[in-house]
Amino acid sequence: MSKFMQKLQSKIVRVLDKRDGEVNAPSNIPALVQPPTPRQIYHFRKQHGVNLGSWFTLENWLTPSLFQQAADPKSSEMDVLRGLGPQGAKSMLENHWAHLIDAGDWRWLVQHGINTVRIPVSYYHFLPGHPDPEIRRLMHGTEFEPFAEIYTNAWKYVVSNAIQAAREFHIGVLIDLHAAPGAQNTDSHSGLSGGKAGLWDSKEYQKRTVQILVAMAQEIVKYDNVVGLELLNEPKNNNRLMSWYDEAIGAIRAGLGNDAQDLPIYISDAWDTNWYSKYVNNHSNPASFLVLDHHLYRCFTNQDQSKSASQHANEVHPSNNGPSASMLANASKETQGSLVIGEWSAALDPASLSSYPDHGSKLAAQREWGVAQWEAYDKHCAGSFFWTLKKEGQDRGWCYYTAVEQGVIPAQADRFKAAFREGKHSVQSLEAQGQMKHQEAMQAHVAWWSQHSSNPNEFEHWRFEEGFKQGWNDSMTFFFGGEELGGSEIGFWGQWKRLRTEAHRKERGNSKMVWEFEHGLEQAIRQFKETLL
Incomplete structure (x- = not known):
């Protein structure tokens, strides 16, 4: 030997x-x-990942069956609680947390080269079951305080069914705070349907979110397969965000003390990639492991819809010098490789596929788009996470299972693992x-x-x-x-x-x-x- x-x-x-x-x-x-x-x-390896969306933080378009009895407008987790009431919601959610992801899913992920998962959780999953009453009091005055009893066991499921279960299969876990008090963005995946990013209107909520993150960091740093903590998912970009990042990062590092090196901190670029690439580079040092998270979708805007699948593919493929590929290359260079794509998909607006005459050509075009992204992220990024593993009903754009089965993305995510x-x-x-x-x-x-x-x-x-x-x-x-x-x-x-x-x-x-x-x-x-x- x-x-x-x-x-x-x-x-x-x-x-x-x-x-x-x-x-x-x-x-x-x-x-x-x-x-x-x-x-x-676990921390430094290239992360070939997938999101486990709507496992804890619910999204109606991913798991519509959970929203059947939700109150109008049936778009956020709060609507589910209001529609079902405490007893009905607790029973349904605990059953969902216990069974959405099982050993068969973990095994399938490993077989297909996935080594890390990104798990969206919300503050109301973490606080109600915490053993420290001071931490539990952070729920007071929040929108979800009246429903705290529903979530007393939620964090136990995160630990046992997600973190520890993933480790049994040697899969890393990125914990992502997907919903903060007041909501950090206007989308319903932040837990509320009001269309208001109330976090940024409340200094108290901003302070409390930092306290929540410190407590969460102290819990998850215990596990060697937790690859990091993402401070906020897709926060609304404003003149407060950067200084809030400063406060949150400083508080987490201070709260962890000698363990600070053991937990990478991920921040969203809030779609201002150039600015926050510089931020990550300027704030990184041997004792501070910061990662920039960019979400890349090309199916929502009028500009997206005006381009064909092949045009989108050409713009991101690393062999070309298209705008998407150049953006990734520049961000990777600025952050010295500390860049991940926290969310991406093979989805396109129907308009981007309308010029292809039949099912076969549309499938081929979508495959071109999916593979081009995969190649770009493998070259320029330290990791990427497809959105999402499971979606009710077959959808090769958004469901990782279907995307692999129909060949729109490679069946093996990791060339190193395959070798x-x-x-x-x-x-x-x-x-x-x-x-x-x-x-x-x-x-x-x-x-x-x-x-x-x-x-x-x-x-x-x-x-x-x-x-x-x-x-x-x-x-x-x-x-x-x-x-x-x-x-x-x-x-x-x-x-x-x-x-x-x-x-x-x-x-x-x-x-x-x-x-x-x-x-x-x-x-x-x-x-x-x-x-x-």
Whole structure:
């Protein structure tokens, strides 16, 4: 057995044997000799994901059967409660939470290359059952306070049926606060049907939402397969949002203390991608793992409807320099890879398919659109989450099951996982490839700077060499992460680079040439992927 595999087994496999899903990860910067831990692999791997929409936060167009007795206008979860009353709503919802997603679903997801799920939850799922009365009091005065009794068991279902059940299948979980007090946007998926983003009209609600997020973070950080906490789903963009992000991130980091590094924080770009890309880059550091979430749909606006499926596909496919592809590339560059597509679909307005004469051509056009997106997100993003896994009635645009079955998106979401399962690469072959790539990269690096620098002696090329070796070995550990986490790819390469560079500074001394270590590590991660695929 190679030294690499011996190190891997001693550092990773024994940790994976913990069955409760909780670990105590070190709060300091890990040493360079320490290979990525299971928690780090969950957090930093590329996330091939799907949303579990309308499991907890209800949406009438996804699960209309739950809205049959809802009060008018039958569009939000509040309407369901008002229509059914406390006893009827509690019985129906607990049955729904217990059975919508089961072991068969988790197994199917793993078989199709899904390694992470995004789960929309609301403040009223979290607060009523909390053991701390001070946390429960955060429900007071909110729209859902009269219905708190309905939700006393909701968070138990989130933990047992979602977080812990997902971990049994080695699936990561992104917890997304989909509805805040007062509603953060005007859509009914924020829990209310009033069409008003009341969160932004109430300083009390804004403060309370921060407190809710801190308490939620303290709960979910216990689980190594929770990949992050998303502060708000699709918040209304306004001049308060950025400062509220500052407050929320600061409070969560302070509330977690030494565990702050163990929970990535995701923020919505509120469809102002350029601005919030800069925000994420400016606020990220080795102790602050921030991720930007963009939602990409092309079926709602007049402009969307004026374009055919092929036009939409051409605009997003990474081989073209279309506006959607360029937006993703620029955001990825600005955030140093900390970009995910938190929601996307294969859906199009019927107008975008009207020029295709028959069912077969429409299906092919929709497949072109779905595959183009998948290729773009795989190239430019650290993860993507299809919306959504299940929708009542077959719908190849919005239901992941149907989209896979009808071929509008690839059946295998993860190329790395597929290569791992097929056994295309052995440890020995990739170690040999790494040595060859390292020599080539080192020679090219030294030669370039010898030719393009007025003072070649000022460089510390040994830092580049160490960075390349580090990046290759880390990529190997992600890929050969045991049977449970094997087939993983470093997705959040920029944040991983921050961690390793900080360790390099501590262990090897700081200098103006530390950038050489960064370049070497980044090149190795990129070349490992090129070698593997």
